[in-house]
Amino acid sequence: MLIVNAWSEDPESFRPERFEGLEGEVKAYNFIPFGRGRRSCPRAGLANRVMGLALATLIQSFEWERISEAEVDLTGGIGLTMPKVKPLEAMCKARE
Numbered sequence: 001m002l003i004v005n006a007w008s009e010d011p012e013s014f015r016p017e018r019f020e021g022l023e024g025e026v027k028a029y030n031f032i033p034f035g036r037g038r039r040s041c042p043r044a045g046l047a048n049r050v051m052g053l054a055l056a057t058l059i060q061s062f063e064w065e066r067i068s069e070a071e072v073d074l075t076g077g078i079g080l081t082m083p084k085v086k087p088l089e090a091m092c093k094a095r096e
């Protein structure tokens with residue numbers, strides 16, 4: 001079994017430029033939310049499409065607001081599906 005240390009490259013910072021200039025196999029192995037190789041997620045394509053559609057639909061259909069002026073706490077909790085420590089609470093209003 002091969003276990004990848006996904007924490008070695010400062011994964012919690014939003015730095016899309018980290019992928020700039022990468023090509024081919026190196027690029028493919030630098031972004032692995034769906035795993036890699038024979039046992040990688042067989043529905044990665046579906047998931048990528050559905051996530052984009054779902055997010056776009058939520059933004060298109062509702063106006064979103066935080067419940068207070070405080071920044072949203074993005075601290076990650078413990079669990080298989082990466083839950084947040086503090087669940088997100090937001091207000092939404094259907095767009096006209």
Ligand code: HEM
Nearest residue numbers: 032033034035036038039040041042043044046047048051
């Ligand atoms: C954001 C959505 C998803 C993420 C992040 C995700 C991620 C993953 C990861 C990391 C693995 C393990 C890969 C490995 O062991 O190297 C996996 C496996 C798998 N995923 Fe997904 N997945 C997603 C959505 C889906 C969907 C929508 C389906 C089915 C409709 C699906 C079906 C599977 C199956 C059947 C496996 C097991 C493959 C095997 O062991 O041969 N996943 N997924």
